[in-house]
Amino acid sequence: MRFFRPAGICFLTCLAVLAIPTTSDAASCGNTAAGFEAWKSDFARTAIRAGVRQSGLQALANARYATGTISADRNQKSFRYTLEKFMQIRGANTIVAQGRKRKARNAEFFAALEKKYGVPAGLLIAIHGMETAFGSYMGDSQVVSAIVTLTYDCRRAAFFEPHAIGALKLVDQGAITSNTRGAKHGELGHTQFLPGNALAYGQDWNRDGRVDFYDMGDALASTAHFLRKKGWKPGRGYQPGDANYEVLKQWNAATVYQQSLAIMGRQIDGS
Known part of the structure; x- marks a missing residue:
């Protein structure tokens, strides 16, 4: 069930005017799909106050409870x-071998x-290889819904x-849509x-006027910018022990992930 009526623009305009930050506006979390639709209606108020506009709000209305995402979130074993x-x-060996060629x-x-x-190139290539096998698989989950x-x-609201x-703001900007696919946790x-x-x-x-994370150049430049x-x-x-090792934690908090990036990056750069 969608919470927007067909006359959605009028509804959103009135809601934007009447929304006043109060504790009653706070959306209640849930651990099953049962309260998801009601929660989205509450969260729309939060989104409006944050500056989300019509397209983003419609994407929120269209979002579906992602059971696959919840299952993946409960079963993250590889970092152990x-x-x-x-x-x-x-x-790792394949990433390094292909990374050197790339x-x-x-x-x-x-x-x-x-x-x-x-x-340096080695680290960015290691991230690219680790995350999506150099763009060969970028996920099959709807980013917004996830x-x-x-x-x-x-769990981590x-x-x-x-x-x-x-x-939702990326939807407003036209960078993604409700149907854009990414990883189970909404990574894109x-x-x-x-x-x-x-x-x-x-x-x-x-420099085509838009940031496209499904374009390799934009994505790797954005990654380097993030780290910087x-x-x-x-x-x-x-x-x-080096100055930049701690920065790897900002990309991924798992110690084995950070260690792997450091090793593969060095090997790709041949140092």
């Missing part, structure tokens, strides 16, 4: 593996990225709320940005 097992499962084929591109953002479901879910708002594009980070750190590398803004120091190392 040893470093050796984790790298084996993620195909760096050689696109030497000017990666040199330009490093010149602008200070992040991230909205996680914001409704009680506060963490995901800024990303839900980000996703070549390097699997969470929507709030995509909104904040997106870069239009090819999170404290990356150009010319400094990123192995354990």
